[in-house]
Amino acid sequence: MVATNDAVLEVRQLHKHYGTHRALDGVDLTVSRGEVYGLLGPNGAGKTTLMKAVLGLQRPTAGTVRLFGGAVGRETLAQVGALIEVPGLWPTLTGDETLRLHARLRCVPEQWTEPALELVKMTGARHRKVGAYSLGMRWRLGIAVALLARPRLLILDEPTNGLDPVGIREMRGIIRSLADEGVAVLIASHQLAEVAQVCDRVQVVVAGRTRYEGLLGGLAVDGDLEAGFFRLLETADAAAF
Numbered sequence: 455m456v457a458t459n460d461a462v463l464e465v466r467q468l469h470k471h472y473g474t475h476r477a478l479d480g481v482d483l484t485v486s487r488g489e490v491y492g493l494l495g496p497n498g499a500g501k502t503t504l505m506k507a508v509l510g511l512q513r514p515t516a517g518t519v520r521l522f523g524g525a526v527g528r529e530t531l532a533q534v535g536a537l538i539e540v541p542g543l544w545p546t547l548t549g550d551e552t553l554r555l556h557a558r559l560r561c562v563p564e565q566w567t568e569p570a571l572e573l574v575k576m577t578g579a580r581h582r583k584v585g586a587y588s589l590g591m592r593w594r595l596g597i598a599v600a601l602l603a604r605p606r607l608l609i610l611d612e613p614t615n616g617l618d619p620v621g622i623r624e625m626r627g628i629i630r631s632l633a634d635e636g637v638a639v640l641i642a643s644h645q646l647a648e649v650a651q652v653c654d655r656v657q658v659v660v661a662g663r664t665r666y667e668g669l670l671g672g673l674a675v676d677g678d679l680e681a682g683f684f685r686l687l688e689t690a691d692a693a694a695f
């Protein structure tokens with residue numbers, strides 16, 4: 455398939471087998487510049503396996519992953535930010551120290567910590583220790599860390615885990631503003647509600663296979679998104695046995 459200029463992530467016929475178990479069984483996916491893409495599926499569907507392959511942490515059994523038109527490697531991964539579940543942060547460092555440390559580790563200018571802090575609205579809390587942060591604040595700092603190197607692709611795994619309704623709304627706002635600036639965002643989740651209000655397109659994966667790919671609205675049955683999603687999961691479950 456020919457890459458469009460806007461394609462940031464292209465996954466083609468990705469397979470990952472663990473012995474006889476097919477964790478991924480021929481998944482295709484394209485995420486474009488400025489797009490928020492939801493990867494939906496129940497526990498064990500293969501979402502983490504796919505994200506690991508994209509981040510170069512997992513070697514696929516077959517198939518390809520292309521980032522910005524190139525192979526997964528040091529150069530392309532430098533343009534990717536990721537936040538996998540709860541961010542791993544040191545409780546004894548302040549938010550400011552955390553970001554400056556990551557700036558050094560990623561060899562980016564220290565001044566880049568400022569816009570990252572502003573984007574996640576953490577400037578006021580920058581001198582407080584991370585151990586005293588709420589989960590929502592830790593999540594926002596985790597996003598700031600993921601955004602430090604100004605990535606063109608942001609990967610988020612279950613991003614609303616543990617967030618309260620205000621935190622969830624803020625998270626959506628941050629994701630949408632990043633997309634408006636041209637960042638491509640891939641969100642993996644097992645909850646429809648998590649992706650429903652923020653994603654442009656979705657893919658539903660069950661038992662390593664694509665069951666739906668397209669606009670979110672296309673999942674709906676009689677205008678009911680949730681009913682359509684659950685019907686899809688039930689049909690896929692029945693087909694698997």
Ligand SMILES: Nc1ncnc2c1ncn2[C@@H]1O[C@H](COP(=O)(O)OP(=O)(O)OP(=O)(O)O)[C@@H](O)[C@H]1O
Nearest residue numbers: 472475477495496497498499500501502503504644
């Ligand atoms: N290292 C491994 N060895 C064997 N099987 C594995 C391994 N890693 C994952 N699996 C299996 O592959 C399948 C897909 O797992 P994966 O973690 O990608 O699913 P997931 O969609 O991310 O699930 P969850 O929502 O629970 O995180 C599961 O059946 C899992 O048990």
